[in-house]
Amino acid sequence: MNAQQAASKGESTRELILDSAYELARGDGLEGLSIGLLAKQVGMSKSGVFAHFGSREDLQLAVLEAGRRRFLDQVLAPAVKLPRGLARLRAVVHNWFEWVHHYESGCVLLAAASEYDGKNGALHDAVVYQQAGWRESMTRTVGYAIASGELPASTDAEQVAFEIHALALALHQDAGLFGYEGAIRRARLGIDRLLGPAP
Amino acid sequence: MNAQQAASKGESTRELILDSAYELARGDGLEGLSIGLLAKQVGMSKSGVFAHFGSREDLQLAVLEAGRRRFLDQVLAPAVKLPRGLARLRAVVHNWFEWVHHYESGCVLLAAASEYDGKNGALHDAVVYQQAGWRESMTRTVGYAIASGELPASTDAEQVAFEIHALALALHQDAGLFGYEGAIRRARLGIDRLLGPAP
Numbered sequence: 001m002n003a004q005q006a007a008s009k010g011e012s013t014r015e016l017i018l019d020s021a022y023e024l025a026r027g028d029g030l031e032g033l034s035i036g037l038l039a040k041q042v043g044m045s046k047s048g049v050f051a052h053f054g055s056r057e058d059l060q061l062a063v064l065e066a067g068r069r070r071f072l073d074q075v076l077a078p079a080v081k082l083p084r085g086l087a088r089l090r091a092v093v094h095n096w097f098e099w100v101h102h103y104e105s106g107c108v109l110l111a112a113a114s115e116y117d118g119k120n121g122a123l124h125d126a127v128v129y130q131q132a133g134w135r136e137s138m139t140r141t142v143g144y145a146i147a148s149g150e151l152p153a154s155t156d157a158e159q160v161a162f163e164i165h166a167l168a169l170a171l172h173q174d175a176g177l178f179g180y181e182g183a184i185r186r187a188r189l190g191i192d193r194l195l196g197p198a199p
Numbered sequence: 200m201n202a203q204q205a206a207s208k209g210e211s212t213r214e215l216i217l218d219s220a221y222e223l224a225r226g227d228g229l230e231g232l233s234i235g236l237l238a239k240q241v242g243m244s245k246s247g248v249f250a251h252f253g254s255r256e257d258l259q260l261a262v263l264e265a266g267r268r269r270f271l272d273q274v275l276a277p278a279v280k281l282p283r284g285l286a287r288l289r290a291v292v293h294n295w296f297e298w299v300h301h302y303e304s305g306c307v308l309l310a311a312a313s314e315y316d317g318k319n320g321a322l323h324d325a326v327v328y329q330q331a332g333w334r335e336s337m338t339r340t341v342g343y344a345i346a347s348g349e350l351p352a353s354t355d356a357e358q359v360a361f362e363i364h365a366l367a368l369a370l371h372q373d374a375g376l377f378g379y380e381g382a383i384r385r386a387r388l389g390i391d392r393l394l395g396p397a398p
Contacts, residue, residue: 117375170365176316
C-alpha cells in the first residue's frame with residue numbers, strides 16, 4: 001500500500017466510525033455515546049477508534065459536524081437550486097420537515113441542543129455556532145422572499161425564521177408523541193399562516 | 200411514634216426523595232437518574248430509597264407526576280382564577296413562559312418528551328398522557344376565548360394550542376442557546392401574531 005492508498009484507507013475508516021457513531025448518537029445522544037459499543041460495532045479496539053479521533057470530545061465534535069453537513073446537504077442544497085424567493089423558502093421548509101420525519105426517532109442536532117445548552121465547553125460552543133448559523137441562513141432565505149416582493153416589505157425576517165424553527169420543533173415533538181400525520185398537518189397550517197397559503 | 204406519625208414521616212421522606220430526584224433529573228434526565236447518587240444526596244442506602252418506591256421505573260413515574268403537578272400549580276392554577284376568556288389564556292401563556300425561564304437549564308417534562316417519544320413502556324405512556332392532557336387543556340382555554348367573542352369564531356383552537364406550544368419550545372431552546380432576553384421577545388411577538396397585540 002503506497003502513501004496515497006494508506007491515506008485513503010484512513011479516511012474511509014474514519015468515515016465508517018463516524019457513520020456508526022452518528023447512528024449510536026441518534027439513540028443515546030452525544031453524551032451517551034459509548035466508545036466501547038462503537039468500537040465493537042466497527043470491529044476495532046477502543047484504541048483503534050482513538051487513533052482516528054484524538055479524544056472522546058473530538059469524536060463528538062466530528063459527529064456534530066457530520067450531522068450539520070448532512071442536514072445542509074438534504075435541507076438547504078436542493079433548495080438553493082431554485083431562484084431566491086418564496087419558492088426557495090418553501091422548499092427549505094419542505095425539506096426540513098422531511099428531515100424531521102426521517103429522524104423522528106432521534107435527531108443528533110436537536111438532542112445536542114438540549115444536551116449542551118446549559119453547559120460550557122467546546123461542544124456547547126459548536127452547538128451554538130451551528131444553530132446560530134442555521135438561523136442566519138433561514139433569516140437570509142426569508143429576506144430573499146421579502147426582496148422579491150412575495151412577502152410584505154414590513155415582514156420581520158428574523159421573526160419568521162424563529163417561528164419556522166418553532167414549528168419544526170413542535171412537529172418533531174408531536175410526531176414522536178402523537179404520530180407524524182396529525183403533526184405535519186398542524187405544522188403546515190402554521191407555515192401557511194406565516195407565509196400565506198401554499199400555491 | 201404512633202401509626203399516624205409513622206405514616207406522616209414516611210410521606211415526608213417520600214417527598215424529600217422525590218424533590219432530590221426531581222433536581223437530579225433536571226440535569227441528567229429521567230433515564231440518567233442515578234439511584235446511587237440520589238441515595239447519597241438524601242443520606243439513605245439504595246434499599247432505603249427502594250423501600251419508598253418499588254422500582255427505578257416507579258420512581259421515574261413518580262418524578263414525572265411530581266413535575267406535572269408542579270407545572271399545573273404554577274402555570275394553570277393561578278390563571279383559572281381569571282374568568283374564561285382571552286385574559287385567562289394570556290395568563291396561562293405568561294406563566295408558561297415564566298416556567299420556561301425558571302427551568303431554562305433543564306426541564307424534566309420537556310426532557311422526558313424527548314427521552315421517551317420513540318420508546319415503548321410505562322414512561323412513554325405517561326409522557327404521552329401528560330402531554331395530550333396539557334394540549335387538551337390549552338385547546339379548551341383557547342376555546343373559551345373564542346366563546347367569549349375575543350378571538351374570531353373561525354379560530355381553530357387546536358391549531359392555536361399547537362402554535363403556542365411551538366413558541367414555548369422555541370423559547371426554551373433559544374433561551375438556552377442564545378439567552379432569555381432575545382428569545383422571550385421573539386416568543387411574545389409570536390403570541391401577539393396569534394392572539395392579537397397584548398392589551
